Amino acid sequence: DHNKLALPVGTTLDRFIMRKQEDFPYATGELSQLLRDIALATKIVNREINRSGLIDIAGAYGNRNVQGEEQQKLDVIANIRFIRALRNGGEVCTIISEEDEEMIQTGNVQGKYVVAIDPLDGSSNIDVNVSIGTIFSIYRRVSPTGNEGNEQDCLQTGTHQVAAGYVIYGSSTMMVYTTGNGVNGFTYEPSLGEFFLSHPQITTPKTGAIYSLNEGNSNEFSEAMTAYVDHCKQQGYSARYIGSLVADFHRNLLKGGIYIYPATKKAPNGKLRLMYECNALAFIVEQAGGKSSDGRTRTMELEPKGMHERCPLFIGSTELVEKAEEFMAREYEAA
Ligand code: P6P
Secondary structure, three states: HHHHHOOOOOEHHHHHHHHHHHHHOOOHHHHHHHHHHHHHHHHHHHHHHHHHHHHHOOEOOEOOOOOOEOOOHHHHHHHHHHHHHHHHHOEEEEEEEEOOOOOOOOOOHHHHHHHHEEEEEHHHHHHOOOOEEEEEEEEEEEOOOOOOHHHHHOHHHOHHHEEEEEHHHHEOOOEEOOOOOEEEEEEEEOOOEEEEEEEOOOOOOOOOOOOOOOOOHHHHOOOOHHHHHHHHHHHOOEEEOOOOOHHHHHHHHHHHOOEEOOOOOOOOOOOOOOHHHHHHHHHHHHHHHOEOOOOEEHHHHHOOOOOOOOOOOEEHHHHHHHHHHHHHHEEEEEE
8 A cells, every 4th residue: 555655755754754653553643743753853953053153153252142141062952952842742751861860751751752862962073063963762661651761661772662863963954763664864954844755765785895983092992903993904995984973874874884983991881872872873774784783792682781881882784793793703702
């Protein structure tokens, strides 16, 4: 029937969400509404980002604006916007955010969903106009409705994600997400305030010739990691590292490649966060035919112990990730 047809490029995000909901006979529309709430917040954040340089010119001296208000950092503003949109949307009971040490209770005790979010990753890149991103995961709560969400709701393995996505605020603003039935990309048209389907059914190449990691840390790499980087060079791969996770991931997703943030002596669990960075991108890359692990264990099967725990990340084209895992296995054998 018409639902099963791939929706045409140019379909709006709203219509896409509605059509996809029709594919789920028992869907009650809460997840659809939640996705719309997130899309609304991204439109607001997108506008704040595009004006960020101008706020300074428009009269904010030092870090105070003309109203004498403390000029807030964009990641703080983004955090406030996403929490407000999710609270007002009513579908989410609890949020974990990169910006908040503790769980955030929205007050929606009937909400069936929990969201883990990095509202604005790589915000140090804003001042130099490098692409930045929002990353989010959506879980169904496991505790009964009628109460606040709890740790059990928030510390589920990535395999329990019902949806995951990211927004890249780059040369154009795009939202890429999955609900477990493939990955679709939407490009934002600011003059219309709409996201339009621009990249239907994204699949990532099985292999690639791009490797992304910060070789500035190479004196901290393990022998196995050093050996794998040498392998990439022998293969003649291109080194591409923007230093903004969403931008590096998105380029590799479309072109093929591998992104690595490995364990280093300084950071034995790497730098990136399992709950609101790695799991979301792992769900997306697997749905696009790629692979994600910590060098050994599938990212989405890592048992979270804390909301802000870090994990090494090897993510991208399946053949590249598997080759990297072969090198890293030598380390375990040697250990
Ligand atoms: P490094 C940005 O701060 C971030 O969280 C990711 O967006 C990015 O990929 C990584 O850290 C860059 O880290 O240590 O290479 O500067």
